[in-house]
Amino acid sequence: xxxxxxxxxxxxxxxxxxxxxxxxxxxxxxxxxxxxxxxxxxxxxxxxxxxxxxxxxxxxxxxxxxxxxxxxxxxxxxxxxxxxxxxxxxxxxxxxxxxxxxxxxxxxxxxxxxxxxxxxxxxxxxxxxxxxxxxxxxxxxxxxxxxxxxxxxxxxxxxxxxxxxxxxxxxxxxxxxxxxxxxxxxxxxxxxxxxxxxxxxxxxxxxxxxxxxxxxxxxxxxxxxxxxxxxxxxxxxxxxxxxxxxxxxxxxxxxxxxxxxxxxxxxxxxxxxxxxxxxxxxxxxxxxxxxxxxxxxxxxxxxxxxxxxxxxxxxxxxxxxxxxxxxxxxxxxxxxxxxxxxxxxxxxxxxxxxxxxxxxxxxxxxxxxxxxxxxxxxxxxxxxxxxxxxxxxxxxxxxxxxxxxxxxxxxxxxxxxxxxxxxxxxxxxxxxxxxxxxxxxxxxxxxxxxxxxxxxxxxxxxxxxxxxxxxxxxxxx
Numbered sequence: 517x518x519x520x521x522x523x524x525x526x527x528x529x530x531x532x533x534x535x536x537x538x539x540x541x542x543x544x545x546x547x548x549x550x551x552x553x554x555x556x557x558x559x560x561x562x563x564x565x566x567x568x569x570x571x572x573x574x575x576x577x578x579x580x581x582x583x584x585x586x587x588x589x590x591x592x593x594x595x596x597x598x599x600x601x602x603x604x605x606x607x608x609x610x611x612x613x614x615x616x617x618x619x620x621x622x623x624x625x626x627x628x629x630x631x632x633x634x635x636x637x638x639x640x641x642x643x644x645x646x647x648x649x650x651x652x653x654x655x656x657x658x659x660x661x662x663x664x665x666x667x668x669x670x671x672x673x674x675x676x677x678x679x680x681x682x683x684x685x686x687x688x689x690x691x692x693x694x695x696x697x698x699x700x701x702x703x704x705x706x707x708x709x710x711x712x713x714x715x716x717x718x719x720x721x722x723x724x725x726x727x728x729x730x731x732x733x734x735x736x737x738x739x740x741x742x743x744x745x746x747x748x749x750x751x752x753x754x755x756x757x758x759x760x761x762x763x764x765x766x767x768x769x770x771x772x773x774x775x776x777x778x779x780x781x782x783x784x785x786x787x788x789x790x791x792x793x794x795x796x797x798x799x800x801x802x803x804x805x806x807x808x809x810x811x812x813x814x815x816x817x818x819x820x821x822x823x824x825x826x827x828x829x830x831x832x833x834x835x836x837x838x839x840x841x842x843x844x845x846x847x848x849x850x851x852x853x854x855x856x857x858x859x860x861x862x863x864x865x866x867x868x869x870x871x872x873x874x875x876x877x878x879x880x881x882x883x884x885x886x887x888x889x890x891x892x893x894x895x896x897x898x899x900x901x902x903x904x905x906x907x908x909x910x911x912x913x914x915x916x917x918x919x920x921x922x923x924x925x926x927x928x929x930x931x932x933x934x935x936x937x938x939x940x941x942x943x944x945x946x947x948x949x950x951x952x953x954x955x956x957x958x959x960x961x962x963x964x965x966x967x968x969x970x971x972x973x974x975x976x977x978x979x980x981x982x983x984x985x986x987x988x989x990x991x992x993x
Contacts, residue, residue, distance in 0.1 A: 556673035687774055
């Protein structure tokens with residue numbers, strides 16, 4: 517089940533709210549939410565509940581033992597066991613086929629598919645449960661004695677499938693005690709409406725336009741303009757798709773009394789790769805920094821060790837996104853950019869005008885999304901070559917055409933839509949809010965916002981009626 521489906525909007529969510537708020541007792545609300553979350557996740561196949569239940573049960577038992585163990589060696593052993601089980605499940609479902617064929621490739625053998633199906637959201641809930649056990653080991657939080665509450669933390673449907681990655685210590689108190697104020701309810705519903713609009717009216721349409729452009733591997737050579745246009749459209753689609761899910765997750769969480777941290781902060785405003793990753797998928801960056809980079813030694817052991825730690829973290833970041841070499845390459849690409857900024861350009865960047873830094877960062881970001889998009893590395897190369905005006909021909913490299921028929925058709929049909937979508941990726945709402953300071957002005961702005969969001973919600977539903985199944989891109993990660 518997905519948030520942007522009629523089943524969720526017209527049946528699941530309204531029914532949940534009725535059952536959830538009909539009683540105030542936290543035990544009742546937790547029970548309703550846990551049952552709803554298991555139904556939500558098991559909608560496409562109840563069998564996929566088993567890996568999540570197993571991972572949660574093992575971490576629950578190990579964390580209780582860790583909390584009661586006095587010997588450090590025993591505590592480490594229990595932590596290692598919990599991590600091994602959780603990461604073992606993740607490896608089997610997500611990376612076994614990739615690793616098996618990588619070995620076969622080294623031996624000169626052909627590719628064989630193992631037929632392993634990836635459970636939706638396994639990367640997200642695996643990282644979440646690990647933050648719990650590691651934090652219990654560190655003494656950052658107490659072990660949860662009630663299995664149902666821990667399972668609720670792991671399976672809570674707003675953020676279960678595509679984040680944000682919620683650390684247990686951030687919401688431990690709210691699992692046992694929370695309330696929803698009218699401000700929380702209205703604010704959460706407004707945030708949900710914004711997310712739904714992003715998904716249906718921006719991400720889906722950008723994706724539809726992208727499919728009409730010429731892409732590498734389709735036979736026809738890419739043009740210079742077409743290569744940049746498709747990269748730009750994919751950047752918009754990915755941002756609106758993923759940030760939309762985060763908006764809806766944060767909004768639903770707030771309606772239910774949870775307060776999740778922000779996951780995006782207008783990343784396409786960034787003036788460096790470092791700043792971009794402070795604004796993009798913030799919860800993932802926080803996880804790798806706190807649970808991988810710092811335990812590896814961070815920047816405490818000299819420049820060489822810092823560089824190694826960064827490249828390890830970014831290789832893992834890329835691999836987390838998918839079991840394919842292009843994701844590893846994408847992670848290493850950003851690792852290299854961050855190293856260059858950290859060790860070579862730190863003082864120089866401050867002297868470069870902001871507009872130039874933004875332009876360079878956005879260009880590098882688009883090139884990164886090209887690596888991210890194609891699982892075929894030859895297609896990556898073809899697209900990147902077209903972006904610098906080159907094409908690979910029978911006799912070697914040649915000059916690429918400036919524009920192609922598909923790009924022209926897109927410009928004729930959609931005109932300025934991509935630019936309008938790009939403006940929507942900028943902090944327009946905060947700017948408008950800043951301009952309407954004062955009680956009377958804010959009251960008018962709130963009325964206007966309510967009307968606009970109502971229309972946005974209605975338009976989203978109308979568009980959804982005519983659409984087929986439209987899952988979020990990050991479901992597959």
